[in-house]
Amino acid sequence: MKNSPWWRDAVVYEIYVRSFADASGDGVGDLEGIRARLPYLAELGVDAVWLTPFQPSPMADGGYDVADYRGVDPLFGTLDDFDALVAEAHAHGLRLIVDVVPNHSSSEHPWFKAALASPPGSPERDRYMFRDGDRPPNNWTSTFSGPAWSRVPDGQWYLHLFAPEQPDFNWRNPAVHEEFLDVLRFWLDRGVDGFRIDVAMGLYKDADLSDVPPSEEGFQSRSPIWSQPEVHEVYRAWRKVLDSYPGDRAAVGEVWTDSPEDLALYVRPDELHQSFNFAWLEAPWSATSFRKIIDDTLAAVTAPTWVLSNHDVVRHVTRYGEGSLNPGAGNARANAALLAMLALPGSAYLYQGEELGLPEVRELPPEARQDPIFKRSKGELPGRDGCRVPLPWSGTEAPFGFSPDGGRPWLPQPPEWAALTAERQAGDPESTLAFYRRALALRRSLRDSLPDAIAWLDAPADTLAFSRGELVCAINCGDRPVPLPPHDGVLISSGPVDETTLAPDTAVWLRSA
Ligand code: GLC
Secondary structure (H helix, E strand, C coil), X not given: CCCCCHHHHCEEEEECHHHCCCCCCCCCCCHHHXXXXXXXXXXXXXXXXXXXXXXXXXCCCCCCCCCCCCCCCCCCCCHHHHHHHHHXXXXXXXXXXXXXXXXXXXXXXXXXXXXXXXXXXXXCXXXXXEECCCCCCCCCEXXXXXXXXXXXXXXXXXXXXCCCCCCEECCCCHHHHHHHHHHHHHHHHCCCCEEEECCCCCCCCCCCCXXXXXXXXXXXXXXXXXXXXXXXXXXXXXXXXXXXXXCCCEEEECCCCCCHHHHHHHCCCCCCCEECCCCCCCCCCCHHHHHHHHHHHHHHCCCCEEECCCCCCCCHHHHHHCCCCCCCHHHHHHHHHHHHHHHCCCEEEEECCHHHCCCCCCCCCHHHCCCHHHHHCCXXXXXXXXXXXXXXXXXXXXXXXXXXXXXXXXXXXXXXHHHHCHHHHHCCCCCHHHHHHHHHHHHHHHHHHCCCCCEECCCCCCEEEEEECCEEEEEECCCCCEECCXXXXXXXXXXXXXXXXXXXXXXXXXXXX
């Protein structure tokens, strides 16, 4: 057995709580729903589960607007339900990590309400980013479109990098530091195995709040909004808290940045254990770009992570399918990318429903959409609801076992998902679900014997091949079949394969010759 901590090579399954499983029948997923599906996750073969926010929230951003960092929203259950979920997850051998949202709170948080009830210059206002002025203090725009500053009745402005209902904290105020150290302890004391840190590169803003130069819009490491050097002190303090608990508690940061070197700063030995590596998720279907991403990542960090989809982006079956005339290309490529990702050193994050091959739902009626991006852009941007449609579990019509019969899921499920339910796929050895189970089981059986380094093998144009100890992985991103690398047997493949040829949009694991 390798003696490395669990998170280094864990497969972590993201549960977007509102959309996973609804036990109460109100159409919204909940903690009891998750608890009932733990056997499914154990059988799938993941090592850990990440829960998106379930704390009390007015749901202006689906729970990423937290009004109380130490509770459970009644929509999702109770603290007792949470405790039961932790215990049962552990009994199934699953670790559990939870989201922490330190960049901003809800505007319904008692601190923000106190800030509004207090005068400019008061200590209550100093826990958020209030400024005077006839005009907004700078040119920053909200990530959800529109201005990043809103005005309160006495004329001051407050900063919200996301929706106006998500005021940004002032991390230069020590009270904010203390509060979050305590929030971490609250959940660690309840037995969580770690945290996913929301907008981890956002906490500190440039001290002068200088304008964003036009060339540095977006998640740039040089922007005055993101990745300020002071943020690293926060994670040094958080690491000390995590290390003071037994059992390898770990944190993964949501760090959007244009620079692998910037990403590496967050995972220095005394900071976060991991950070998401969004480069692959942002890349087109291309062997050249995949190779560059793998090389850059392995050169920059010692604990790499890989991810293809999450609750903020278009599902990768759809992303990969859009560039191809072949209607099956999206699913074929998604399965091939999974094999490539699982063959690499490091840990992999899966997003709920990708194991069912779910596509993005493009056709949601405007009145059903809830994402603030859709609302703030006045419908110009579709927003993220299309990747958040509640999962199809069983049966032949909505709610497909997501809610008890008669329940109405908070977003409508397409009727054609009848063919994609977990129940239906579980009985079909050719299904995406069966493929995920096989791939995850094989990875688990191999991982203790695989080295942390890979070696590139010669491969035809538009393809990649690398070896990692006894494992060889090859992926064909081109449009014609190519010869397989020399090998001593096929271990698994994402599509039909013979002993000598690798079809387009297919990946394979081989035993090295
Ligand atoms: C993160 C979350 C996203 C949320 C945003 C604001 O990017 O993943 O869903 O809207 O932070 O909290």
